[in-house]
Amino acid sequence: MDPANLLILDAVILIIATIILSYFFIKDIFKKKKKPIKILKKKKQ
């Protein structure tokens, strides 16, 4: 096998890994934050 195929494989894995990380990045950025008001209300009760 031509070792150059490993280079192509390397590039493909890099792209896939980037897509996966980007998915989790976006998920974290748009994750809804817990509402602090509710916690305060509970404490008051």
Add this chain to the structure above:
Amino acid sequence: MEISIIDYIIIVCYFILLFIIGFFVKKKVHNLNDYFLAGRRLTLPIFVATLVSTWYGGLLGVGELSFNYGLVNWLTQGFFWYLVYLFFAFFLANRIRKSKLYTIPDQLERFYDKKSRFLGSIFNFIMVTPAAYILSLGLIFNILFGWELWISIFVVSIVMIFYTIRGGFIGIIYTDFIQFILMMAGVAMIIPIAVQKYGGFDFLVTNLPETHLTLTGGWSTQLILVWGLLAFWTLADPGFYQRCYASKDDKIPKKGILIAIGFWFLFDICTTFTGMYAAAANNAGLLSAEATTSYLSIAGSLLPPVFLGLFLTGLIATVMSTVDSFTFLGAMNISHDLYKNIFKPNATDKQVMNATKIGIFITAGFAIILALFFKSIVTMWYTIGTIGISALIVPILFGFFYKGKKSPIAAVSSMIFGSGTSLSWMIYGYLNLDQWGWPQYIAGIEPLYPGLLVSLLVFIVVNIIHVRGMK
């Protein structure tokens, strides 16, 4: 290199996107903690994306090395660094995160005293100077748009300053994400096309000197080891520290660095072989390329419109993500380490934030002057790295790992004598150039060795004497 209008549009869109992020990100900043460390809320994916993109900035320098010397680029710019990253992940990352500080000089004050902080801040500032990266961007723009180098540098700096000032570290994180995707996609797309167009491994074997395909590249062991020692830069790299401080919990820095090593490994293979393909094509008469700009030449020759635009944007993004982070770190050095902690301890958060904004201008201005003065990106890395490392590594490592009593005088002396030795050694070498214009150092020894050795010896001797005196 022929660039179509669509490629230019892609590049311009990227800059517009950075402006838009800069415009909207300001509302996310509520206090100084947000501005400096994104509220210490970095999750694992955010940590990895911002670390990977920030850390990798010297793409043209890597192109220069792999074009000229081949696989040794991977050894000196990859392998040695992975070892130090591993050390950082397992032995330092958690300690840094737990200290809940802001900067490296904060650590120096924790270990020693305010004088150590002050001196450390100056060396820290030298290490984060983004001059080499600003020069890279200037060269890219010079080639792409045909602008004068100083105009290219000026335009790039304006965009970077805009979003960094407005969003601080949060702005950097958002833009780093865009830049992370672009740099990975840009670098990954060129290798399959190069293999398809030029041929497989045989093409490299036929058209490259033998040394290009050996891990040592025909370099002396000493020179390889000096580059290996430069990898210790990581242990005093403010970008690594900043991201560890900003992590959401104690486990993220270690895990994040390990994942980042995986990305760097894949990325380094692509960059090294892209430079080697450029050299081989150049030797075969299929491409006209120069070492420093070899990536631009090979991309221009191989990639169709749109792909070329994406690659060029990826190239710019790779460097841009480092320029913004380093500029911000330099500014934090000025505002947090010097202004707030040395000159005006009772400064309010607002005053510190304003000082940081002024610091961004000062850091960028200093880097621009250096970038216009130096001509080689690799030389600039080497010079800055040698001086900074020989000053900071010893006091930092003793601070973290030495359990006995530590003398502040030992730390200050070690920084002064270590960096002074490296600098004098370097100046001597440049005053005695050989017939090819290379510096000739005393006994052929590279400046980093005596610098580190003197720094270590001075620290140990002064520490023993001073600690005994304190008793």
